[in-house]
Structure formats: structure tokens, C-alpha cells
Amino acid sequence: MSDFNVEITWQHAPRAGHPDDYGRSHQWRLTGGQTLRASAAPDYAGDANHTNPEEGLIAAVSSCHMLTFLALAAKRGFKVSSYRDQATGTLGKNGQGRMAITGVVLHPVIAFDGAAPSGEELDKLHESAHRNCFIANSITAEVRVEPTE
Known part of the structure; x- marks a missing residue:
């Protein structure tokens, strides 16, 4: 069988004017070193320019x-x-x-x-x-x- 590893990193980034006060953007780092910008879907306060x-x-x-x-x-x-x-x-x-x-x-x-x-x-x-x-x-x-x- 195979194992697969992904590293997810997130850092607090304030969202001025929003009561929940945290950004949804983060990174997915895949085994081969590729990094993808990710976020929540736009309907859930995410960044539409990032993969959700x-x-x-x-x-x-x-x-x-x-x-x-x-x-x-x-x-x-x-x-x-x-x-x-x-x-x-x-x-x-x-x-x-x-x-x-x-x-x-x-x-x-x-x-x-x-x-x-x-x-x-x-x-x-x-x-x-x-x-x-x-x-x-x-x-x-x-x-x-x-x-x-």
C-alpha cells in the first residue's frame, strides 16, 4: 500500500470589519514540493483566487x-x-x-x-x-x- 503526505499551513491574518477576525487563506504543500494557495470557498468568506x-x-x-x-x-x-x-x-x-x-x-x-x-x-x-x-x-x-x- 502507499502513504501520501500533505502539509497544510495557516497563519492568522486579521479581517478588518469581520466579527470572526480570521482569514481563510492557507497553503497546501504536496509531497513533491508543489505549493498550492488554498482558501475556503467564496460563499464561506474565502478567496476566489485560491483553490478551495x-x-x-x-x-x-x-x-x-x-x-x-x-x-x-x-x-x-x-x-x-x-x-x-x-x-x-x-x-x-x-x-x-x-x-x-x-x-x-x-x-x-x-x-x-x-x-x-x-x-x-x-x-x-x-x-x-x-x-x-x-x-x-x-x-x-x-x-x-x-x-x-
Whole structure:
């Protein structure tokens, strides 16, 4: 198995005129040294110019599906030349009445170099990618794949 490490750092920065008096901006430092500026979502007093945890989760689901799809397609002899996804996530109340990402919808657009899978083969590739995506298997939100032609 694998372990993954992320360092989160935050420093108090006053928010003049706000009763809660703390900023939401912070940094995510990933294992490879990459640092991302993060914040709460704008609806929760965050900085719209920074990544928020909700976007990070949706990106992780989309990225995991794509990487799993690419591996499965290669294994079956299909060469993907490009992959783009306009993923969306919904924040709402879960079954326990708590705020959560309750759904993620992936909208992959995929181009192939050479032979492309039939519609049925493409559906099976997406089903298998979803079933084997580590991140989708780790969350309770419903994840749907709606390929775009």
C-alpha cells in the first residue's frame, strides 16, 4: 500500500470589519514540493483566487477517473490522444443533514489516435474506471459519468 503526505499551513491574518477576525487563506504543500494557495470557498468568506477544498475534491475525483481510464484504455489497446473533463460537484445536505459534497458529475471528452472504442466499449471503460478509481471508492458522494460526444 502507499502513504501520501500533505502539509497544510495557516497563519492568522486579521479581517478588518469581520466579527470572526480570521482569514481563510492557507497553503497546501504536496509531497513533491508543489505549493498550492488554498482558501475556503467564496460563499464561506474565502478567496476566489485560491483553490478551495471542495474544488480540490472534485478535481481529485476527475483526475483519478481519467488516470484509471487511461490505464484501462492502454491495456485494451486504445491510444488516447486527449482527454478533457468539465467536472461539477454539488454541495448540499447529506442523509444525516450535514453539509457535504453530495454528487460529482464527470463530463469527459476523449479523442483517440487510431482505432476508437465502440460506444459500448467506451461505456465499459468508463464503468471500469469508475469502479476502480481510488478516490471515488473513498467518498460517499454519488459520482456519475456523462461522456460528452
